[in-house]
Amino acid sequence: MKIVGTVVAVQANFYRVRLDRVWEGHQFLLCTRRSRLKKIGQKVMVGDRTIVEEPNWQEGQGAIGAIVPRTTCLERPPVANAEQILLLFALEEPTLDPWQLSRFLIQAESTSLTPRLCLNKRDLIDKERQQEWAVRLQKWGYDPIFISVAQEEGLEDLEGVLADRTTVVAGPSGVGKSSLIGKLIPEVKLRVGEVSGKLQRGRHTTRHVELFELPRGGLLADSPGFNKPDLVCDAQELVQYFPEARSRENGCQFRDCLHRDEPNCSIRGDWERYEHYLLFLGETLARVEMLQQRPDEETTVKLKIAGSGKREYEPRLESKKYRRESRRLRHQTLQDLVEEAEEEED
Numbered sequence: 001m002k003i004v005g006t007v008v009a010v011q012a013n014f015y016r017v018r019l020d021r022v023w024e025g026h027q028f029l030l031c032t033r034r035s036r037l038k039k040i041g042q043k044v045m046v047g048d049r050t051i052v053e054e055p056n057w058q059e060g061q062g063a064i065g066a067i068v069p070r071t072t073c074l075e076r077p078p079v080a081n082a083e084q085i086l087l088l089f090a091l092e093e094p095t096l097d098p099w100q101l102s103r104f105l106i107q108a109e110s111t112s113l114t115p116r117l118c119l120n121k122r123d124l125i126d127k128e129r130q131q132e133w134a135v136r137l138q139k140w141g142y143d144p145i146f147i148s149v150a151q152e153e154g155l156e157d158l159e160g161v162l163a164d165r166t167t168v169v170a171g172p173s174g175v176g177k178s179s180l181i182g183k184l185i186p187e188v189k190l191r192v193g194e195v196s197g198k199l200q201r202g203r204h205t206t207r208h209v210e211l212f213e214l215p216r217g218g219l220l221a222d223s224p225g226f227n228k229p230d231l232v233c234d235a236q237e238l239v240q241y242f243p244e245a246r247s248r249e250n251g252c253q254f255r256d257c258l259h260r261d262e263p264n265c266s267i268r269g270d271w272e273r274y275e276h277y278l279l280f281l282g283e284t285l286a287r288v289e290m291l292q293q294r295p296d297e298e299t300t301v302k303l304k305i306a307g308s309g310k311r312e313y314e315p316r317l318e319s320k321k322y323r324r325e326s327r328r329l330r331h332q333t334l335q336d337l338v339e340e341a342e343e344e345e346d
């Protein structure tokens with residue numbers, strides 16, 4: 001019988017694999033990658049479904065022999081087989097900003113994963129304002145879940161959406177992501193005191209992802225890596241990332257239309273986020289132009305659009321502030337595992 005499991009963390013050349021069932025007392029194995037996978041250049045990602053070979057039950061180790069074909073593959077953060085992206089925002093503190101929300105939504109829409117919207121801190125605004133947001137976001141094509149992590153409200157609904165699925169959590173800093181994950185997976189919080197500061201290094205770089213198991217089944221990827229909505233897409237594609245425009249009845253009759261000032265364009269019009277569309281379109285076009293001029297600077301140049309006045313809203317999870325805050329969340333990585341194994345040997 002094949003030993004099948006899911007990669008829940010990657011560090012250097014080691015993969016922590018959670019087995020589908022307990023084998024010989026092991027739920028997890030620390031694995032390397034078989035050289036034949038290396039030879040064919042097969043990368044192993046968090047979320048990958050793998051067949052483990054050569055188990056060494058004594059040591060809790062094994063080797064990944066094969067990867068099951070992926071259903072989805074997210075690049076940033078690198079996560080395989082995730083089904084949805086949970087965008088978490090706060091209604092207040094920080095005040096929900098439609099432009100920023102739009103950016104995250106569009107970034108999520110540009111992946112093959114399903115975006116889910118969740119609005120936290122509902123304890124800070126009254127029912128009427130919640131209702132206003134619900135109506136407004138419905139027009140955008142979304143049906144947000146309103147929660148309060150602090151008051152433990154709405155969490156059941158959210159847990160229902162997360163159960164038995166792999167979800168990538170994203171959102172700006174300060175909205176309650178750490179609090180939420182700590183609430184959903186109490187074991188994450190428990191680990192806080194256990195891990196020494198030295199081990200924290202490298203954990204919250206953008207490339208680092210880890211999957212956590214939800215008590216009701218399903219996996220949660222906590223990573224700072226998703227959130228750099230730099231809208232890398234084709235200008236022609238952008239409109240598809242707005243559900244309310246996507247669903248505009250006749251679409252647009254013109255093939256190369258950017259839905260800007262083309263006469264008789266049916267997308268151009270009276271929907272609330274049309275102005276978001278125009279701004280993001282301008283950025284996308286400017287970005288393409290810039291890359292054409294200086295291809296080498298892609299990663300270092302921050303896009304500026306003269307006169308737009310909205311560029312502050314660019315969420316950048318790699319910002320120092322975010323990294324500092326997310327360190328509060330401490331959990332086990334392969335590094336711990338390797339060190340624990342070493343300690344046991346001593």
Ligand code: GDP
Nearest residue numbers: 121148149150151173174175176177178179325
């Ligand atoms: P993160 O940066 O997204 O990980 O956000 P944190 O989890 O660190 O939370 C930021 C702040 O918001 C903390 O002071 C939390 O106590 C607070 N917070 C989280 N959830 C709620 C909530 O439901 N209501 C209120 N009023 N505050 C909350």
Ligand code: ZN
Nearest residue numbers: 252257259265
């Ligand atoms: Zn058009």
